[in-house]
Amino acid sequence: xxxxxxxxxxxxxxxxxxxxxxxxxxxxxxxxxxxxxxxxxxxxxxxxxxxxxxxxxxxxxxxxxxxxxxxxxxxxxxxxxxxxxxxxxxxxxxxxxxxxxxxxxxxxxxxxxxxxxxxxxxxxxxxxxxxxxxxxxxxxxxxxxxxxxxxxxxxxxxxxxxxxxxxxxxxxxxxxxxxxxxxxxxxxxxxxxxxxxxxxxxxxxxxxxxxxxxxxxxxxxxxxxxxxxxxxxxxxxxxxxxxxxxxxxxxxxxxxxxxxxxxxxxxxxxxxxxxxxxxxxxxxxxxxxxxxxxxxxxxxxxxxx
Numbered sequence: 001x002x003x004x005x006x007x008x009x010x011x012x013x014x015x016x017x018x019x020x021x022x023x024x025x026x027x028x029x030x031x032x033x034x035x036x037x038x039x040x041x042x043x044x045x046x047x048x049x050x051x052x053x054x055x056x057x058x059x060x061x062x063x064x065x066x067x068x069x070x071x072x073x074x075x076x077x078x079x080x081x082x083x084x085x086x087x088x089x090x091x092x093x094x095x096x097x098x099x100x101x102x103x104x105x106x107x108x109x110x111x112x113x114x115x116x117x118x119x120x121x122x123x124x125x126x127x128x129x130x131x132x133x134x135x136x137x138x139x140x141x142x143x144x145x146x147x148x149x150x151x152x153x154x155x156x157x158x159x160x161x162x163x164x165x166x167x168x169x170x171x172x173x174x175x176x177x178x179x180x181x182x183x184x185x186x187x188x189x190x191x192x193x194x195x196x197x198x199x200x201x202x203x204x205x206x207x208x209x210x211x212x213x214x215x216x217x218x219x220x221x222x223x224x225x226x227x228x229x230x231x232x233x234x235x236x237x238x239x240x241x242x243x244x245x246x247x248x249x250x251x252x253x254x255x256x257x258x259x260x261x262x263x264x265x266x267x268x269x270x271x272x273x274x275x276x277x278x279x280x281x282x283x284x285x286x287x288x289x290x291x292x293x294x295x296x297x298x299x300x301x302x303x304x305x
Contacts, residue, residue: 019215022208026193027126027220029090031119037095044282046099055105062114062143064136068123072114072140075101081152082109083144085177087137089160089184089278090127093120099281100157103289107296109155114140116162129161129189130229131222134168141169141176155300157181160251160278164189164229167259171232179300180240181292184248184278187255189227195252233259239266239299241291243280250277266299 041047060072073094084104086097097113104111116133117124124132137156144154156177158166163185170180186192193212194205213224240263244256253271260269270291275283 015211018208019211022212023215023219026129026212026216029127031091031093034093034095034120037093041095041098046102046282047095052098060112060114060143062139064117064122064124064139066117066124066132066135068117070114070117070123070136070140071121072112074110074112074144075105076110077105078108078110080108080110081149083148083152084109084111084155084157085137085140085144086111086113087156087158087162087166088113088116088119089162090116090129091119092159095120096159100159103281103292104155104157107292112140112144116165126220127161128220128222129227130165130168131220131227133161133165134173137165137169138173138176145176153178153300155179155181157183158185159183160185164227167229167233167236168227170238171229171235175236175238177238179238179295180236181243181295182240182256182259183243183280184245184251184253185229185256185259186251187228187230187258190224192251192255193224196250230259230262233263236263237265239268239295241268241270241295243270243272243288243291245272245275245277245280245283247273247275248277248279268295268298 055075056077057073057075060074061069062072064070086100088094088097093115094113101111101113115122117136118127154177156166163182166180167182167185170177190209194209197205197208217223242256242260244253246253260267268291270287272280272284272287281288
């Protein structure tokens with residue numbers, strides 16, 4: 001009997017250790033330091049400190065439905081009704097969104113950039129890879145609509161987790177923007193984690209994933225299976241531009257291709273030749289901008305001209 005009890009205790013300890021370790025890796029994924037992000041963007045020439053300081057902008061605190069505040073900056077140099085929200089990726093913050101802000105300012109948009117929960121200067125204790133972030137994005141969209149008017153032309157640009165968050169928002173909550181740009185999203189979180197476990201941790205994903213999912217349900221009240229853009233992409237009717245780097249080995253470009261295939265209605269796809277994960281714009285600037293311009297001309301500006 002003692003041997004059986006020791007064996008059961010050892011199994012429980014093993015499963016608990018695996019469950020806590022895996023969920024900690026997800027919930028508290030190590031973020032990049034703000035100074036690192038700023039210096040990286042500055043050295044690459046993607047931030048001009050003088051221009052950023054001089055541009056007309058307003059710092060915001062938008063209340064999340066979960067009780068904390070999201071830190072945002074809205075930049076409004078344009079006297080028109082065109083707005084776009086930029087949703088950054090995991091481990092980044094709104095500083096990383098400045099390059100996309102500049103892209104859309106040049107195309108006549110006013111821009112709102114913000115920090116996801118637990119990132120940058122926003123509140124929130126854990127990262128959920130889109131599950132809770134989608135509700136925060138809805139709060140940001142609702143703020144823009146309330147403050148700037150229901151009749152504005154509104155787009156959302158998302159990168160990596162920010163793109164998955166955008167798809168979950170539009171597919172699960174409301175198709176509330178007029179157009180979307182999804183840059184390197186994952187199509188299904190279970191598949192993404194399984195891929196990372198197999199390639200990085202070198203453990204059998206089929207054994208680890210159910211344990212991680214059980215502990216995530218207990219600790220965070222949602223399942224890994226709930227974070228699945230591919231399950232809701234067909235509910236989005238508004239135009240969407242999909243972008244991914246062919247060489248991305250963190251989130252494979254096949255995931256974006258699957259999302260593109262299942263998306264109904266107006267859509268375009270760019271698979272960029274250069275760059276690793278979330279580097280499509282940095283490594284293919286002219287091609288990226290051309291794809292955005294063609295998408296806007298065909299599906300967005302054409303409808304309002």
